[in-house]
Amino acid sequence: MxxxxxxxxxxxxxxxxxxxxxxxxxxxxxxxxxxxxxxxxxxxxxxxxxxxxxxxxxxxxxxxxxxxxxxxxxxxxxxxxxxxxxEELISVDPSLRLISPKRGRTLPVVASQDGMRTLLDSRRDAAASGDAIALRDHAILELLYASGMRVSELCGIDIDDLDQDRATVRVLGKGSKERVVPFGIPARDAIGAYLTRGRAALVARTELATPGVFLGARGGRLGPRSVYTMVAKALGPIIGADAVGPHALRHSAATHLLDGGADLRAVQEILGHASLGTTQIYTHVSSERLTATYRLAHPRA
The missing domain is CATH 1.10.150 (DNA polymerase; domain 1)
Incomplete structure (x- = not known):
């Protein structure tokens, strides 16, 4: 037994x-x-x-x-x-009639488009100083918001995964599923500046070469916890919520894509969701924002 x-x-x-x-x-x-x-x-x-x-x-x-x-x-x-x-370790499955409670619907915390613009503009200005960490952090924030990728996917990106000419990046998602994600011109410019001026300075701080794009202060591959801390500190004043990490940028990217008219299935592909149902939560966010705007603006609301 x-x-x-x-x-x-x-x-x-x-x-x-x-x-x-x-x-x-x-x-x-x-x-x-x-x-x-x-x-x-x-x-x-x-x-x-x-x-x-x-x-x-x-x-x-x-x-x-x-x-x-x-x-x-x-x-x-x-x-x-x-x-x-x-595996024939048991003959009867005792969990067949185990009922799980229904999940309460909790809408994702999302930054406003104006708030994201203010944040990214301020990080661009900070990166203009040429500081390696400021250049890196600006590139990370731009890429997370532009692509909606998970923090684990961001930390796993290697130099060869980037195609700056086409403004795409290859990432390895859940279940080792690979996908190619597009990003915009601001993210491409921020990544280019970081690779040219910031990453080289970080690489010089260690003797151990790594193919990783985003590096820590000592020159090794940057870990998810460090990214979480940095993003939470950056987003806190913008969103005004506790424990706001990189996933809030993923939520914001998805919601803003739908607000701009993107197709739900396209957003599903970009985010790497296995099920369309997972992506549909963002339609609730968009509709609630639309309703709130209507109630504030329409005289007969």
Whole structure:
């Protein structure tokens, strides 16, 4: 009989090596299954019953976990036990009747177009000093907003992935899916200035060569956490929300594309969403902004 902890580790390895899910997704599944182990104990896998899984979710509710967390944990359990049955580690799947709570619809936090213009103009002026970090940060903000890419995708970009003539960049998204994303002239100019004047100065700070486009202060490849900190500091005054990171630029890019008349499926391709339903959240943002404008402007609203 296989213990729950052993099976959970094997499942995480399967997600990483066979299904090739992103490191962040694998970490989330590991965390959820670890929480399950803490609740039911390291018992034989075939001894776990539906009521234990329901109790696990109930305890999560009592801790005040968000609906999205509960829904993710239920999905993790269903995926885990379905895999275990396929691997013949269990004969009966106890999660088949495990119901996950519906996610509450939380609209993304989005910057205004005027706010983004002000922010990027100020970063362009700061980069004019020639400081390597200022040049890099301006290029990062322009590219994130122009392309709507994820921060993990940005940090993974190599020099060979950039095509500045065509103003496109090749990125590796979730599930190791590759796509080519366009960006505009301001982003191209900012990236060009950074590569010419900023990156060379950062490369000189280390003896270890890296093909990465965006480098840290010591010359190594820049990590997601550093980008998050920089973007959060830049966006805070513009959006006025706590914990606003790079994903807010992704939300803003998608919303502003739709506001400008972009096709929903084109936005889906640009963002790298597997499902059109994921992209549709931005239509709600656009419609709510339109409604708010109407109510403020129309005399009979």
């Amino acid at each position: 296989v213990e729950l902890t052993v099976a959970a580790d094997a499942f995480a390895t399967h997600l990483e090596r066979v299904r090739r899910l992103s490191p962040a997704t694998v970490r989330a599944y590991r965390s959820d299954l670890r929480d399950l182990v803490q609740t039911v104990g390291s018992v034989p896998l075939n001894k776990i019953e539906l009521e234990q899984l329901r109790d696990w979710l109930w305890r999560s509710t009592q801790r005040g976990d968000a609906r999205s967390t509960l829904a993710r944990r239920a999905a993790a359990a269903r995926s885990f036990f379905a895999w275990a049955k396929e």
